């Protein structure tokens with residue numbers, strides 16, 4: 442697997458979530474994803490960026506275009522140094538929210554992606570990575 446493009450965006454305010462969405466759309470088009478798959482990864486990115494801001498207190502979004510042989514993909518990694526998630530399985534379950542949301546973001550992002558990994562340490566922070574392959 443090689444990385445052919447690698448950018449990191451800051452997530453500090455709501456407008457940064459909009460920017461992440463736009464940049465993800467641009468890269469999804471760049472790797473040749475169709476409209477439906479573009480929308481899947483943009484929607485997932487939007488949910489994860491929102492969580493980074495709302496629960497993580499801000500952080501970063503890393504956007505990588507990757508290539509495995511002839512296959513291109515888009516890998517997005519969201520990182521924060523917030524409170525962390527004590528129970529990841531619970532956080533992933535539909536309807537669970539410690540905020541005012543519907544509790545669908547994390548599980549939704551997983552379902553919309555081809556690969557999903559989450560690492561979270563209480564008191565240290567959270568990292569969520571998703572990949573969508575062409």
Ligand SMILES: Nc1ncnc2c1ncn2[C@@H]1O[C@H](COP(=O)(O)OP(=O)(O)OP(=O)(O)O)[C@@H](O)[C@H]1O
Pocket residue numbers: 488492493496497521523524525526532533537538539540541542543544545546547548567
């Ligand atoms: N980056 C994070 N840091 C700390 N806790 C998080 C983070 N992301 C998610 N969580 C926790 O996981 C829960 C579930 O997240 P999820 O995105 O599924 O739902 P939500 O954000 O509460 O609501 P929705 O996304 O539907 O508006 C959150 O309520 C929060 O407790």
Ligand SMILES: [Mg+2]
Pocket residue numbers: 488491492542545546547
């Ligand atoms: Mg959410």
